[in-house]
Amino acid sequence: MTSTARRPLEGITVLDLSWHLAGPYCTMALADLGARVIKIERPGANGGYDPGGVARFEFQGDDVHYIALNRNKESIILDLKSEEGREVFFHMVAQADVVFNNFRPGTMQKLGLDFETVKTANDKIIYASLSAFGATGPDTTRPGVDLVIQAESAGMSMTGYKDGPPARAGLPIADLAGGMWSAMAILAAIRERDAFGTGAREIDMSLFDSHLSMIPYFSAYLTTNGFVPGPQGSGGHSPTYGAFETADGSWLVLAVIDQKPWNLLCEALEAPQLLEDPRFASAGTRIEHTEDLRKAVQEILLTKPRAEWMTKFRGLGVPSGSVNDLREALDHPQVAARDMLVDVPYVGGGTVKLLGNPVNMSGFEKTFASPPRIGQDTDRIIAEFTTGAKENAQ
Structure with missing residues (x-):
């Protein structure tokens, strides 16, 4: 990254324990805006982006799903179940701004990395979690993926055509909504901390809440007039x-x-x-x-x-x-005019075309660094975060 302009989140460090789609999408947005995002993977991880570790598509031998969601980040492998790994993690927490995960509720507690424990290492830490149904309520421990959330939060009942079967939205909208709302929550917490000097904050986000929040006016139609919307087809408002x-x-x-x-x-x-x-x-x-x-x-x-x-x-x-199909959409003149498809140099060789970032802001120069190969920054980052601590202890 060779930009001379300061990026909005420069100086913010995010420890990213997320996987699959919703979590990495959230932290990629933060990384694009200038945050230092350190992606922490378990030993033997393949990134956790496809069930069973199967890569549907590859580029230079790496999983394209992983590549698409992890640009501008660094990557380390850390065994958080080991004492050594936990020690390194807490050294990192002490110097970080945000800890983010999208595990099922209870997972971080089992690792001994719950909010109450983590904030002992940093009383200003922003501790954000994103799960299917959130950390409270009767369904908190239920597994849930995009399809399940679209079904249970009414999205599927409004997708498709009348008298046809329920349909999932073509985009994984519940995952993407969860990622976007989580990024907004994290930004709000950073602003509050920096403006008012508040202490550690715990953020509890859910895919269900995030997807449901994207149905504002239909919900108001129901609560005020008893109207229950059905499949919208390709329109729904008028014959034309x-x-x-x-x-x-x-x-x-x-x-x-x-x-x-x-x-x-x-x-x-x-x-x-x-x-x-x-x-x-x-x-x-x-x-x-x-x-x-x-x-x-x-x-x-x-x-x-x-x-x-x-x-x-x-x-x-x-x-x-x-x-438009996707090929036609990416050929749209607005895509080139607004730099929404960018060539990113890839650490494995060559360049990969990825979607750009939609945020345009005066004084903000967008930069796109290669997604890291899993664990490529492990030695350097561990040394960075632990060397000073060891010297101070002596």
């Missing part, structure tokens, strides 16, 4: 709010509800008959005749390829978009 197929087999979405965009849509479709039809005169009457309107719009859209329709829609300002 959703996905439609075009002549070349590609799909696009329309996000048309109100009167002005409805007028623009009819102009783009060259369909004055829709504009003049009393069944479609207002948003309310259009919803009442959803099936007829969707059928009419779909028939028109099947007459031309997607690119031609999108040119017309963009020219008139019709709220619309292409249903």
